[in-house]
Amino acid sequence: MEIIECVPNFSEGRRRPVVDALAATVSGVEGVTLLNVQLDADHNRSVLTFVGAPEPVLTAAMAAVRKAAELIDMETHQGSHPRIGATDVVPFVPVAGADIGRCIDLANQLGAMIADELKIPVYLYGAAARTPGRASLADIRRGQYEVLKSEIALPERCPDYGLPRMHPSAGATVVGARLPMVAYNVYLQNASLKLARSIARRVRERNDGLPRVQAIGLEVETGEVQVSMNLLDTDQTSIWRAFCEVATLAREAGAQAVRSEIVGLVTMQAVAGALGEAIACPELSSGLILETHLLGAARGKPE
Amino acid sequence: MEIIECVPNFSEGRRRPVVDALAATVSGVEGVTLLNVQLDADHNRSVLTFVGAPEPVLTAAMAAVRKAAELIDMETHQGSHPRIGATDVVPFVPVAGADIGRCIDLANQLGAMIADELKIPVYLYGAAARTPGRASLADIRRGQYEVLKSEIALPERCPDYGLPRMHPSAGATVVGARLPMVAYNVYLQNASLKLARSIARRVRERNDGLPRVQAIGLEVETGEVQVSMNLLDTDQTSIWRAFCEVATLAREAGAQAVRSEIVGLVTMQAVAGALGEAIACPELSSGLILETHLLGAARGKPE
Numbered sequence: 001m002e003i004i005e006c007v008p009n010f011s012e013g014r015r016r017p018v019v020d021a022l023a024a025t026v027s028g029v030e031g032v033t034l035l036n037v038q039l040d041a042d043h044n045r046s047v048l049t050f051v052g053a054p055e056p057v058l059t060a061a062m063a064a065v066r067k068a069a070e071l072i073d074m075e076t077h078q079g080s081h082p083r084i085g086a087t088d089v090v091p092f093v094p095v096a097g098a099d100i101g102r103c104i105d106l107a108n109q110l111g112a113m114i115a116d117e118l119k120i121p122v123y124l125y126g127a128a129a130r131t132p133g134r135a136s137l138a139d140i141r142r143g144q145y146e147v148l149k150s151e152i153a154l155p156e157r158c159p160d161y162g163l164p165r166m167h168p169s170a171g172a173t174v175v176g177a178r179l180p181m182v183a184y185n186v187y188l189q190n191a192s193l194k195l196a197r198s199i200a201r202r203v204r205e206r207n208d209g210l211p212r213v214q215a216i217g218l219e220v221e222t223g224e225v226q227v228s229m230n231l232l233d234t235d236q237t238s239i240w241r242a243f244c245e246v247a248t249l250a251r252e253a254g255a256q257a258v259r260s261e262i263v264g265l266v267t268m269q270a271v272a273g274a275l276g277e278a279i280a281c282p283e284l285s286s287g288l289i290l291e292t293h294l295l296g297a298a299r300g301k302p303e
Numbered sequence: 304m305e306i307i308e309c310v311p312n313f314s315e316g317r318r319r320p321v322v323d324a325l326a327a328t329v330s331g332v333e334g335v336t337l338l339n340v341q342l343d344a345d346h347n348r349s350v351l352t353f354v355g356a357p358e359p360v361l362t363a364a365m366a367a368v369r370k371a372a373e374l375i376d377m378e379t380h381q382g383s384h385p386r387i388g389a390t391d392v393v394p395f396v397p398v399a400g401a402d403i404g405r406c407i408d409l410a411n412q413l414g415a416m417i418a419d420e421l422k423i424p425v426y427l428y429g430a431a432a433r434t435p436g437r438a439s440l441a442d443i444r445r446g447q448y449e450v451l452k453s454e455i456a457l458p459e460r461c462p463d464y465g466l467p468r469m470h471p472s473a474g475a476t477v478v479g480a481r482l483p484m485v486a487y488n489v490y491l492q493n494a495s496l497k498l499a500r501s502i503a504r505r506v507r508e509r510n511d512g513l514p515r516v517q518a519i520g521l522e523v524e525t526g527e528v529q530v531s532m533n534l535l536d537t538d539q540t541s542i543w544r545a546f547c548e549v550a551t552l553a554r555e556a557g558a559q560a561v562r563s564e565i566v567g568l569v570t571m572q573a574v575a576g577a578l579g580e581a582i583a584c585p586e587l588s589s590g591l592i593l594e595t596h597l598l599g600a601a602r603g604k605p606e
Contacts, residue, residue: 289568
């Protein structure tokens with residue numbers, strides 16, 4: 001049984017009814033389980049997490065993108081997180097019994113459907129990227145919605161599906177495939193936005209920081225500043241190590257890492273591996289967790 | 304659907320074929336899933352973990368106790384962990400859809416069966432204890448097998464099931480009910496056994512240490528010393544807090560906590576809660592973990 005996870009990010013994190021409508025399109029598809037709905041008012045962004053077999057997951061993703069194009073207007077959108085479209089990014093993730101190749105196929109199918117039906121230009125990223133310059137979301141989102149409007153006609157910013165013309169309200173969308181990753185934010189106290197940005201620069205892989213880590217410094221609406229990271233491969237950089245690195249750099253600058261948050265859902269392996277590192281217990285993996293075995297037993301049952 | 308976990312501890316951690324034979328009696332019972340088999344040569348002790356509905360779990364537990372009485376002789380047993388019998392302790396733990404009352408019933412049923420059929424005296428502990436003095440395993444095991452042989456005739460050491468007479472080779476057995484707990488060992492470097500014992504004394508709940516923590520200091524066969532703990536309620540004292548407390552006390556005495564180990568299986572909630580404490584992320588619970596929802600979806604399906 002192949003199980004695919006899909007984690008679309010939408011440019012709406014304040015109007016609850018809009019996000020509820022997006023969630024309803026997903027949970028209305030048979031064979032799909034909607035696992036989580038997360039709203040972030042500061043980022044003005046929401047994240048749905050759903051799983052299922054490849055076919056229904058593709059159907060649900062398309063339904064949500066269609067609904068977002070109907071309800072979200074990028075011309076009036078503001079938020080602290082970079083974005084280029086109403087549906088900003090749609091990653092397909094292999095969860096159980098599926099591989100990344102399957103997810104690349106789904107990304108291409110969805111990209112073609114979005115461009116054909118909705119006339120929204122689509123960029124392929126991650127493992128679905130066609131050139132190395134599009135592997136990273138940050139590169140595709142450069143300048144965000146506002147700048148991309150004028151640059152989309154440039155050859156180097158030409159979309160992978162659809163015409164090089166922004167949708168007038170829904171903007172553009174990024175679709176791709178990736179391994180399970182963790183969106184992870186660490187909040188700082190007694191820190192300026194400048195310090196958060198400087199710490200983000202130092203922990204990023206791009207600057208010889210932590211392996212497979214992307215990071216930006218942000219100020220959220222409450223005035224707190226945070227280092228907002230994507231941990232692309234928690235076997236290489238765990239949640240624990242990311243926290244410690246930010247906390248250490250903050251401390252050296254007279255600030256403190258006071259709390260942290262995980263956006264969306266996280267795999268048991270990522271949590272177990274991180275705790276194992278924190279308590280010097282390298283054997284701690286999902287295999288030591290009771291529920292892993294209950295899940296194995298439940299799956300193995302004839303239906 | 305009620306699911307009960309049973310985690311019997313046997314006084315054999317070196318002869319693999321003996322432990323395999325115990326495991327085979329359990330996995331031979333229909334409706335029971337054997338999740339884990341763990342041998343500890345230093346403790347000369349093994350732990351089986353299995354789950355299932357109450358009835359088959361009771362049958363499997365009795366089968367294993369019967370086999371252990373056949374294969375293990377306490378007259379020749381040596382190991383660094385306290386013990387009073389071939390089957391040393393059999394805890395029943397409510398895992399899903401079951402409550403502790405159900406586990407107390409099972410403990411009483413098993414206790415009566417062991418005493419009647421095998422003539423092994425049985426003590427009830429934990430939530431199944433009939434007097435407060437028997438809630439804790441340490442009190443029941445006082446003086447271990449060797450001392451209990453002579454003290455069992457004393458009124459205060461009279462078993463709850465069976466005659467006050469040790470079984471000539473299988474000794475006595477403790478049976479009970481408890482909430483999920485974590486058996487957790489922290490290894491020290493540059494530390495004497497005396498230091499490990501002193502740290503154990505300081506972290507124990509009994510001495511106003513950590514809430515719901517039992518602890519002893521041990522020297523294992525390799526010469527390493529460890530603080531061996533039972534975390535009886537990880538909502539009150541998490542794995543992370545236990546590690547930190549031992550590490551801090553070690554450091555103050557010029558020693559180091561160099562690694563740690565979890566014996567048997569651990570619940571996702573205990574792992575998620577511990578990491579949440581370590582990274583200042585109080586929202587981190589099993590609800591944020593992808594597999595929790597997959598498990599919910601798998602359980603909810605019609606069969």
